[in-house]
Amino acid sequence: MSNDVLVLAERVGKQITDSTYELLGKARELADAWGGRAEVALFGPSEGAEQLGGADAVICIDHPALSDYVPEAYETALLHVLTQRAPRLLLLSNATVGLDLGAALSVRWDAPLAAYAVDLAVDGDALVATTQILGGKILAEVELGGSRAIATVVGGSLPPMTPAGSAEVVTLAPPAELDSSRMSVLQVFEPSGGDVDITAADMLVSIGRGIGSQDNLELAEELAQALGAPVSASRPIIDAGWMPKTRQVGKSGLKVKPKAYLAFGISGAPEHLEGMRSAELIIACNTDAKAPIFDVAHYGTTVDLFDLMPALAEKVKG
Amino acid sequence: MSLAAVLAESVTRPVFQDIGWLGKTTFYVVSTLAILVFAWGWWRRAAKYRRGRPAGRAGVLRAGLFGRPFAGVRRREDRSSVAAVAANSSIIRRDRGTGIAHLLIFWGFLTAFMATVILTVDYDIVRHLSRLITGHEASFFHGPFFLVYTFVVDTMGVALLAGLVYMGVRRGLRRPGQLDYTRAEQPEGGYSRGRLVAGDWVFLGLLLGILVTAYLLTGLRVLSQDLPWFTVFSPFGRLVADGLAGLGMTPAAAASVHTVVWWVHAALALGFVAYIPFSKAMHILIDGVNLLAHDRSATRRLPAPAPQKAGYSEIGDFTWKELLDLDACTKCGRCHDVCPARTAGAPLSPRDLILDLRQWVDTSAGGITLLDRETRTDATGPLSPNGHSGIAGRVVSARTLWSCTTCMHCVEVCPVGIEHVPTIVQLRRRLVDEGTMDPTLQTALQNLATQGNSFGKSARMRARWTRELETPIKDARKEPVKYLWFVGDYASFDDRLKVNSQTLARILAQAGVDFGILYEDEWNAGNDVRRVGEEGLYEMLAEHNIEVMRNAQFEEIFTTDPHSLNTLRNEYPERGAAYKVWHYTELLAHLIESGAIPVRPLGYKVTYHDPCYLARYNGVVEAPRRILAALGCELVEMGRNRADTFCCGAGGGRIWMDDSFLTERPSENRIREAVQLDVDNFIVSCPKDVTMYGDAVKTTGHEDRLRVRDITLLVSEAMVGPVDPPGALVRATA
Amino acid sequence: MRIVVLMKAVPDLVEEIELTPEGNDIDREFLKFVLNEWDDQALEEALLVKEASGGEVVAVGLAGDADIDQSLYTAVAKGADSAVKVIGEATQTHERAALLAAYLRENPADLVLTGVQAPDDLDGQLAPMLAAHLGLPHVSVVVAVAVGEGAVVVRQEFAGGRSQEVSVKTPAVIGVQAARQTPRYAPISRIRQVMQSGALPEVAVAAEASGSGLRVRRMYEPEKTSHAHMLTGSADEVAEKIIELIRARGLVKG
Ligand SMILES: Cc1cc2nc3c(=O)[nH]c(=O)nc-3n(C[C@H](O)[C@H](O)[C@H](O)COP(=O)(O)OP(=O)(O)OC[C@H]3O[C@@H](n4cnc5c(N)ncnc54)[C@H](O)[C@@H]3O)c2cc1C
């Protein structure tokens, strides 16, 4: 049994994703605790390996079938790495790639899997994962027994690691199975224009009647742009025709579940709450300390939104 | 001539004056033809009605004809009667001028018609029969009978004329908005209702033409007979004769013109007879029947879906009454005028709905209206081909059907007893079956199916609002109570309304009322679910509630929600749960008046909004007003009050649907009406109203001028005696 | 084309979830169960595929799932050709995958659709696990399925609005994130009709035992704030704190 921790690197274009660094940070921590190595598997053209300093090794496999993310090819390649390197733990993102590969490898590599993990820790001999189930209503602490394990980690729950230095690059020969594929990518779509889908956003800057007038919308847009989040709104803003219906949160609008919902000048009427109460983090700004929005918000402030929004925008822009 | 001559029965008038045998023969042939066309037209219509399902209206018809002679004459009642039809009460009730004009036309026309019948009986039956039997031609059309006849016909003709002129002026010059036939829903390919307008004028014109030629005929005849004395019995005919004479017409000239006018009159009259079943004129025959078969409680207590069917999709699904409804509409526009959906800019107008369905049914059944139809360049809406893909969503668009708040105002004001709402619901049932609905409505229905409430909250949270009460509310499932309080979804789950429910509980407890609730076993009563058209879900909810109520011990029910009240009071009995059901305002009024709740005067200036389901559906209008009076509040009524109240827009499941496409929400329209009154409180007695109007005062910017308050809060404020300081009964919520 | 939709009953999240006295599992005894929302999406997509390209849709659930009948009847009311219960019980996805793999070995399907995840699949998602047992290709987080010659073309979604179209040889297993349209409504009267038309057939399968290898030490509710934690100070100070909060979630860089 090795004490290594393996992370599967994900790339958007040539850029290694944030979630990879989050996983790598944890891999480093656990590997250090076990006295093993933190390794990263990188498939396709090996560019990006240089961004992975901080890992002990980058395991590369290149093959035409791996030039795009093809679930089947990645699974084959990753299983190959797992059998070759025999790590103690495989860390995957709990997003598309992890959802494709984690559970399949749990069967094929015969290792227990902890899905929706928000944290992992070593407790004596055991590896303990904290996972978030039932829509975040329950946290479960699970012990991953045996000599190998897999965890898929929810993005944003771990601090990302800042890469430093450079890692050893190990290139493995592609396994033969990669030549026979039952799957192929036909087309890749980049996010397009049109109106944003507020239900798909990770963060929303949401405004209510407290914004006062249409002219003040600029404040919200500026902040939203700085944060890279779309603007959503309560119904009165949509009614007034200041924003399109596609931005309305609530009973007669859309239900959203972002990772963070920033509410400015929204009182928190039940019809509105219905649409956003399951956001993971709700921060509300309302000058009325008794506004019902504070009953569902995790954090609140009674600072005037006209002061807070510009201050935030400025700080984000740095 | 002397009285003796009269008594000698020599005064009469010739029936076919100067019409030779050829003329007579022609006349009889043409009359027969006209009557045949008339009969054929009605036979076609009757065949159409016979395609409809039984409507279960035999009892209603019987009662209307024989049972309650004066039902509906003075006051709107669920049912009508011959007397009410004869008195035109349903037309006069909401528009005196037009109603009286119609009454004049109604009786004027009936008199003219009867006059013709009498003449026919005398001339074509009595005369021939007597000749066959006795060998002599007998006639009763002379002497005193003739004089009375002449007088009545002559004066009633003027009544008819007056009515027609009034209507013509109204339609042509005054042009009230309700006679504007612009559609509420504008079809993409355009449309024209020019032929509808033409139909109206042809109808009016024909009647006028017949009448004018009739007077002209009398005048000419009188003149041609050299003005015999007894023609004073037709004073207006005589007037015409005098006029003609004044213009220099000689008796001989009159005699020759008479023949021409006679033919014109005959042609118009016979043409009209043939025209009736193919035009607006059919309402003459249909509407009396439709009123007698009308049952307003069919809206309150919706009919079941057609057997083996989920809603209407073809002509055979309609009941004969519903098919008759379609033909009965006179396009008076009253429903169009009051409809909150139409007012709000929704594509629904109850008038258009009826007209579209009429035209489609007519066309599908063979196309038998001549003028009175809409024209379009494409085969959409009422011109849709008769196919299997149904009516809902095609003849009447889904959006239109979903716009109805089931406020019942159309049924209330329709002078001819049309029942729009049941038809709308039957068509919605079809939409529900096809799954054509707003996503928000779908979510609400799914929530109702899994948790028994539309909020998507756990059923177990239903009684959570009671937790903060010092004295727990009795559990009617476990101990006997006098009143079962059916709280309803909004009053139970909406955080803003918690206070109202808690306050009511506190008031009742202080007044010593023995009441309990069903806790998590109360499910949505289903009133709006049923009106949405989700009959299966309604059944499920009702069955559950009835089962629970059977196992609970109570004597009577009161509800917070007027919608629940409606179904509990009117629809649950059919399912075997017949209880006395009160609204909480009725209970409060009783408690205040009996002294159980001592109150002090508040002196507010308020207005009161009647909820549709309380006032219009169930006639509860006085209890809340009695409370307000007892509380010493000055009540300033809005123009639209009591049975004529304006809908808040939430009913019929609309509260679960998107309303962003409306140009002005009905609730905002209502608030604008109320702010005109210069009152400071807008009092409501329905939980949904608190949310709807609370929202509307904000969106219209009248938040600081008008407070929207449930009547419960006023009562609580006015309570005297051992009043606990506010909050004392509310446990600290640390 | 035989399309199998796998359906699972999961705790209704509007309910308050209670834990067993041991504190290492949720208390299922009084819990209300509803269809996994992603399975509902899978069913909708299956029905859309059937409408577009024909085929037979079979809804399959585990007999041991609480209240699963309701969901299966609903599936038929919506347009599935039949519904089947596989005899067996599973609280872990590993057990579920083994049972359903056994069923699918005996009753092969051209296309298996199921929800991309379920709120309680602590030990992993069903679609990939099942595919691994059956040796079939699989794709997760799919938002559209179209049938081609011996293959299906699916659209797979990634974070940030990126997506790709993948051609997959059938038979295949697809984890559906969302159907192309909101799952349709099944009128209660139609569901009741389906219910009256007979009980759901049950099939016994021979599955090898399999466990997840996980041991739950404890479960607990995350700390709840019934009222927001108030941030005080000047606008600048509050802004600073807010940025910290969102940065901690990896939502802003730098
Ligand atoms: C059937 C129905 C359906 C509905 N559906 C929806 C829906 O889908 N979505 C929805 O949002 N609403 C919906 N509503 C409307 C809902 O009831 C509320 O009216 C609405 O959400 C209120 O919006 P708001 O919070 O922006 O406005 P308000 O309630 O007016 O709140 C404005 C808030 O801004 C605060 N504020 C003012 N100035 C400042 C400042 N300078 N700095 C900070 N705070 C400030 C105030 O204290 C106040 O709390 C619906 C209503 C009904 C009846």
Ligand code: SF4
């Ligand atoms: S019930 Fe009300 S909303 Fe519906 S058509 Fe009649 S008047 Fe309009």
Ligand code: SF4
């Ligand atoms: S339905 Fe009744 S109220 Fe409406 S236009 Fe026709 S006759 Fe008038």
